[in-house]
Amino acid sequence: MAGQSSIVLPPVDQIGLVVRDLERTAAFYYSTFGLGPFSIVPEVKFDGVILRGRPTDSKIKVAFADSGSLQIELIQPLEGENIYAEFLQAGREGLHHLGFRVDDFDGMLARFKDRGLEPVFWKHFGFTAFAYLDTAKVGGVMAEVLWPKERRKRGK
């Protein structure tokens, strides 16, 4: 068959939102829509994460809740450079990315690279890995490729 074959992502697993005030937003979603309750991780250190080819250190606050089979993730940038801070700086707030969990992280990134999509923000930590791919050219969807395939069980 001539040409590139299609990349096939697994079903959407996560919907990610970037917000200015995570606690307030999580409380609002739960009290108004029954979305949540969210479990909040007050600080996540993102050291040496590659932002468009350059290592960066940043801190974020995250929260997770389930909506059926999907995970809803709220992200508030706390300090440093990352794509979440950029999103807010661009005057955006809200829906940010769709997350897809894969078995073959490196292979998936290689296939995206073949199609001209380089990760804009990514790191392989050894025990877990993530990479954001921005389809800014068409459709404007930020896809997050996540490894491992299975979501980690969140402790109580």
Added chain:
Amino acid sequence: MTKEPAVRLPPVEQVGIVVRDVDQAVEYFAATFGWGPFKIRESEMKGVTYDGRTGDCRLKMAFARSGGVEIELIQVLEGETPHSDFLRRHGEGMQHLRFRVDDCDGTIAVLANEGVDPLWHQKFPGIAAFAYMKTDKTSGLMVELFEKKESREGRGGLA
């Protein structure tokens, strides 16, 4: 102390993505994400209430599934809608999450008490109703409520 939620929406059923050109986006997402096959449809909508005023619009939409959710691509062909506003302000991208409700009017009334009002909404009596809620200003997220009478399944294709 957390008070009881005003409403309890069911799981997200749809992610709405505003695009400039549905045909181009369908082709791109099929090749790049493996999404599809998409069902493509044009819809002429008369008398939709948008921020208190009534207007007409024409949309081109494409629908596909990704596991538990539907992916909706939306292109505005004519008229002013929250999608055309989104496109002007942000460009293409994810614009709303849709949740199914049994009673759209009733849910709107409960949410009004929470200070959340409908932005873009319409009722098709006995068939369906939808309402995009003004939650994007408070939290960035546009929530769409959607009510549909299951006996009229064949009538789908609402935004």
